[in-house]
Every structure is written in C-alpha cells, then in structure tokens.
Amino acid sequence: MRVMLVHPSALMYSEIFLRLEPLGLERVAAAARDAGHEVRVVDLQVLSRSLLDREIASFRPEALGVSLNYLANIPEAIDIARHAKAAAPGCFVFFGGHSVSFIAEHVLQQADGAVDAIVRGEGEPAVAPLLAAARDGAAHTVPGVVSPQGRGPAPKLLDSLDRPLPARDLMRKRNRYFIGELDPCASIEFTRGCPWDCSFCSAWTFYGRSYRKASPEAAADEMASIREPNVFIVDDVAFIRPEHGDGIAAALERRKIRKRYYLETRSDVLLRNEEVFRRWTRLGLRYMFLGMEAIDAEGLDLYRKRVSPDDNFRALETARRLGIMVAINLIVDPAWDEERFRVVREFAMSVPEIVHLTVMTPYPGTEIWHTEARHLTTRDYRLFDIQHAVVPTKLPIDVFYRELVRTQAVINRKHLGLKTAVGAMQVLGRNLLHGQTNFARMLWKFGRVYNVQRQLADHRRPVEFELPLPQRRVSAPARQDLYIHARTATHARRTAGPGETAAAD
Ligand code: B12
Numbered sequence: 001m002r003v004m005l006v007h008p009s010a011l012m013y014s015e016i017f018l019r020l021e022p023l024g025l026e027r028v029a030a031a032a033r034d035a036g037h038e039v040r041v042v043d044l045q046v047l048s049r050s051l052l053d054r055e056i057a058s059f060r061p062e063a064l065g066v067s068l069n070y071l072a073n074i075p076e077a078i079d080i081a082r083h084a085k086a087a088a089p090g091c092f093v094f095f096g097g098h099s100v101s102f103i104a105e106h107v108l109q110q111a112d113g114a115v116d117a118i119v120r121g122e123g124e125p126a127v128a129p130l131l132a133a134a135r136d137g138a139a140h141t142v143p144g145v146v147s148p149q150g151r152g153p154a155p156k157l158l159d160s161l162d163r164p165l166p167a168r169d170l171m172r173k174r175n176r177y178f179i180g181e182l183d184p185c186a187s188i189e190f191t192r193g194c195p196w197d198c199s200f201c202s203a204w205t206f207y208g209r210s211y212r213k214a215s216p217e218a219a220a221d222e223m224a225s226i227r228e229p230n231v232f233i234v235d236d237v238a239f240i241r242p243e244h245g246d247g248i249a250a251a252l253e254r255r256k257i258r259k260r261y262y263l264e265t266r267s268d269v270l271l272r273n274e275e276v277f278r279r280w281t282r283l284g285l286r287y288m289f290l291g292m293e294a295i296d297a298e299g300l301d302l303y304r305k306r307v308s309p310d311d312n313f314r315a316l317e318t319a320r321r322l323g324i325m326v327a328i329n330l331i332v333d334p335a336w337d338e339e340r341f342r343v344v345r346e347f348a349m350s351v352p353e354i355v356h357l358t359v360m361t362p363y364p365g366t367e368i369w370h371t372e373a374r375h376l377t378t379r380d381y382r383l384f385d386i387q388h389a390v391v392p393t394k395l396p397i398d399v400f401y402r403e404l405v406r407t408q409a410v411i412n413r414k415h416l417g418l419k420t421a422v423g424a425m426q427v428l429g430r431n432l433l434h435g436q437t438n439f440a441r442m443l444w445k446f447g448r449v450y451n452v453q454r455q456l457a458d459h460r461r462p463v464e465f466e467l468p469l470p471q472r473r474v475s476a477p478a479r480q481d482l483y484i485h486a487r488t489a490t491h492a493r494r495t496a497g498p499g500e501t502a503a504a505d
C-alpha cells in the first residue's frame with residue numbers, strides 16, 4: 001500500500017525553544033515499511049501545509065495516518081483528514097498517538113466520517129495488522145483499534161524496544177530539529193513508561209505504569225547511526241535504573257561515541273544515581289530538564305510528585321557540581337495572584353537555572369481531569385497546550401496573562417543578560433557557520449510568541465471542535481480505569497524491579 005504519515009504543526013512553545021523529530025511517528029513508519037508498504041512521512045513542524053497537499057495529490061496515498069500526541073493538534077488533524085478524503089478518494093485515514101488514545105471514540109465521532117480508525121496505545125504493533133485489515137473493512141478487529149464499527153481487543157505492548165529502528169531516513173529538513181543551542185538535534189529513546197504517578201501527568205497512565213528498557217547494545221548501535229552531533233533523550237525519566245544508564249554509557253564508550261545530550265529526569269533519581277549522571281557528563285551530557293513543578297511542599301503534595309523541596313534544591317546543587325545546565329519546570333496554577341507571581345519571579349532570579357513555566361491543565365488520561373473541581377472555562381482543543389488557562393483564573397484573565405508573560409519575560413531576559421548574551425553570540429557564530437539558524441531565530445522571537453494580546457486572542461477564536469466533558473468525581477478514579485495499556489500479571493513481573501516501583505501504590 002502507499003502509506004503517508006503526517007505529524008501536525010508545532011505548538012506555541014515549540015515555535016521558540018525547540019522543535020524535535022517525531023520519534024513515535026518514525027517508528028510507526030518503520031513498522032509499516034517492514035511490513036512491505038511504501039511509506040512517506042510529512043512533518044508539518046518543518047514542512048508546509050501546501051507541500052502536504054501537493055504530496056497527497058501526487059503520491060495518492062491509499063492510507064494516511066496522523067500522529068496525535070498533542071490534544072491541541074486535533075482540529076488540524078481533522079482538517080487534514082477531510083482534505084485527504086476529498087483529494088485521494090478511497091484513502092483509509094487513521095489517527096494514533098498519546099493524547100488521542102484517551103478520547104478515541106469522541107474524536108472519531110467529531111471527524112464525522114473523515115477518519116476510519118484510531119489506534120489506542122503503541123503504534124508499532126498495531127500499524128501492520130491495521131493496514132492489512134483496512135483492505136477488508138475489518139479495522140475494528142485489530143488490537144488497540146477503534147473504528148465506527150466498534151472497539152477491537154485491548155492494545156498490545158511492543159515485545160522489545162530494540163526494534164524497529166525509527167525511519168529517520170524518511171525525514172526531510174532534519175537540520176530544522178533543534179533544542180536551544182543544540183542545533184541541529186536528533187532524538188533517541190532508551191526507555192518507555194514511568195513508574196511514578198503524578199496527578200497532572202498521563203505518561204504513566206498511557207503505559208499502565210509499566211517501564212521498559214532498550215538493550216544497551218541496541219541503544220548504542222542506534223546512537224552510532226545518528227548523524228547529528230546533539231541528541232535529545234526522550235525518556236520521561238532518564239536513568240531510573242543506574243545499571244541501565246551505566247550499560248549504555250559503557251557501550252558508547254566502547255564505540256567512542258561522543259555527542260552533546262539533553263535529557264529529562266527527576267530530582268530523586270539524580271540524587272540517587274549521581275555517579276551515572278557524572279559518567280554521562282564525560283560522554284557529553286550538557287542539559288537536563290527537571291520537572292520541579294512547585295517550590296513548596298504543599299504544591300508538591302498536590303501533584304503527588306513524591307519529592308520534597310529539599311530534594312529539589314539538593315538536586316540543583318548536584319547538577320551544578322556536575323556542570324550540567326538545568327531547566328526547571330514550574331506549574332502555574334490559575335489561582336495564582338500577583339503576589340504569587342512575584343514570589344516565583346524572585347525565585348527564578350535567585351537561581352542560575354533556566355526556569356520554565358507551564359499552566360496547570362487537566363488533560364484526559366490524567367487524574368486531575370476527573371478530580372479538578374474547577375470547571376473548564378473552555379473546551380477548545382487548541383488551548384490545551386499548557387500555555388493557556390483553561391480553568392477559571394483568580395485574577396481577571398488579562399491580568400493573569402500579563403503576570404504570566406511578565407514573569408516569562410523577566411526569566412528570559414535573565415538568560416539573555418550580558419554574560420549569557422556573550423556566550424549566546426559565540427554559539428550563534430558557530431551554528432551560523434554550519435548553516436544552522438534555528439537557535440538564532442529563537443533568540444529574537446520571544447516577544448512575538450509570548451504576548452498578552454496573542455494569548456487573549458487565542459481565547460476569542462471561533463471553536464469548531466471541543467474536548468469531551470470530564471466525568472467529575474470527588475475521589476480519584478481507580479488507576480486501571482485510566483490505563484491505555486493495562487498491565488497483565490506477566491507483564492508486571494517482566495517490567496517491574498526494585499527501584500522501578502519506588503513510587504508504587
Ligand atoms: C519527547 C516529548 C516531547 C518532545 C518531542 C515532541 C515531538 N516532536 O514529538 C518535545 C520536548 C518537543 C515536547 C514538547 C511538548 N510536549 Co511533549 N512529550 C514528550 C514525551 C516525553 C515523549 C514522547 C516520545 O517521543 N515518546 C517516544 C515515542 C516512541 O512514543 P510516542 O511519540 O508516544 O509514539 C508512540 C505512540 O504514541 C503511537 N503513535 C504516535 N504517533 C502515531 C501516529 C500513528 C498514525 C499511529 C498509528 C500511532 C502513533 O505509536 C508510537 C510508537 O509506539 C511525552 C510523554 C510520553 N511518555 O509520551 C510528552 C507529551 C506527549 N508532551 C506533552 C506536552 C504537554 C508537550 C508540550 C505541549 C509542552 C509545552 N510546554 O508546551 C510541548 C508541545 C510540542 C509540540 N508539538 O509542539 C504531553 C501531552 C499532553 C497532551 N495531552 O496533549 C505529554 C504526554 C507529557 C505529559 N507528561 O503530559 N514533547
């Protein structure tokens with residue numbers, strides 16, 4: 001079959017700080033290609049919509065799949081589906097990805113015939129059986145698939161993360177993937193899933209709180225095949241198991257592979273496994289994202305982060321000692337007042353780290369989707385990007401955004417202060433010499449992307465597609481009810497080891 005796979009365009013945040021290759025879609029592309037299909041990938045983060053339309057006309061896909069990790073992309077995906085149905089009659093259109101997995105039936109209904117099937121859960125095991133069944137109109141019999149005919153059996157988990165290798169060769173304009181000064185930057189996955197259970201997060205519910213690892217040799221082989229000098233490790237929490245991080249490091253050392261790395265982890269994991277992170281600094285680990293979320297114990301408890309403010313501050317000291325540049329995330333509660341924003345600005349100015357703000361947002365698939373008592377003020381998918389307020393703000397909304405943007409701007413200026421600006425100019429010069437302009441563009445774009453008028457205008461756009469209403473509950477729903485991949489007893493035995501279940505029930 002001629003199969004076209006599409007990633008929608010970048011969201012607000014990615015317009016400035018980063019834009020990364022769609023690893024999940026590349027792995028789905030590889031699985032489809034291994035099954036004998038002719039596959040093309042169009043990533044609208046780096047290619048234009050008019051190019052997609054032209055390629056649909058010339059390639060005439062018999063099947064077209066859209067990746068929906070992000071809720072905010074759903075209206076765009078439905079528009080692409082409608083276009084594909086009109087431009088390539090008979091084309092089988094399907095969606096898959098993290099966010100759409102939690103609301104598959106709802107989206108199918110909204111698409112009103114433009115979408116034939118939605119894959120819930122991991123795409124690699126589902127895509128080949130789906131394409132085979134599509135020919136016979138039997139999509140709904142495939143594990144993980146939902147179609148207008150009904151829901152298939154429970155989704156299957158991939159046997160091993162080692163295969164298939166992402167089809168990186170199918171991507172165009174790879175030089176447009178970057179994160180900050182790591183420009184250009186590729187991505188890689190060492191592990192999948194997260195054993196913790198933060199209330200605002202759906203990473204653990206998607207994988208039924210399972211946690212799987214690629215074999216160190218396969219991970220190092222994949223790294224050896226990456227041409228970019230910089231690599232973003234996409235794992236939710238890097239190096240939970242020290243022997244795994246060490247195993248990959250050893251395999252990279254044997255192959256003499258050195259790159260510059262960016263990863264995400266937790267404070268307690270960094271404190272526990274400091275030696276692994278130290279070893280990785282020798283391999284090129286430069287940047288780390290720590291989801292601190294709150295600076296006080298009350299906030300950390302609320303999000304069930306299972307770390308203390310003291311752990312967080314000790315982790316920052318450890319990272320500084322190791323020479324790793326840290327980006328901290330803090331969650332902005334729409335209930336914040338001016339004083340709270342002021343305290344956060346003060347905190348951000350008092351630490352050398354990059355501080356990043358995201359707005360508390362209940363998502364389908366998270367616990368707070370069901371338990372957040374405040375009613376949604378909007379159900380416009382496009383605003384569910386953790387940069388907009390979707391529950392009532394305590395301050396008038398324009399004042400809330402003014403405070404938010406002001407805080408982001410103060411933090412941003414801090415990083416573009418004189419000392420940093422000199423450093424940035426050096427990086428800029430180096431990147432421009434290599435023809436890399438992503439970092440340069442980022443430096444000048446802040447004011448255009450983050451501004452109060454734009455945020456407010458986003459709320460006034462006419463809305464065609466809305467999220468479903470949450471089923472409100474006083475207490476949290478049973479965990480299994482939130483899972484996309486339910487854990488079988490065998491699977492639980494295979495994936496959970498000591499340490500991995502540190503946050504267990
Ligand atoms: C790496 C990552 C990123 C990267 C790369 C994103 C990219 N270009 O793909 C960066 C850092 C850029 C990023 C940014 C953001 N992210 Co992010 N990200 C992740 C993370 C940690 C891992 C994703 C990943 O690569 N996994 C590995 C690959 C192999 O898996 P996968 O992508 O899920 O793909 C599999 C399936 O989903 C499925 N699949 C995927 N596509 C398709 C397509 C088809 C057709 C099919 C059949 C199947 C299928 O099959 C794949 C293989 O099994 C997830 C958390 C998670 N564990 O999923 C959050 C996550 C997806 N991100 C999230 C958020 C909120 C964001 C931001 C909005 C954050 C912000 N501050 O603004 C931005 C917006 C990005 C944008 N599109 O512009 C949320 C999504 C929330 C939501 N419900 O919408 C998540 C779930 C994190 C969370 N804890 O809540 N992100």
Ligand code: SF4
Nearest residue numbers: 194196198201203236
């Ligand atoms: S540690 Fe918490 S926030 Fe991070 S991926 Fe796991 S559940 Fe999500």
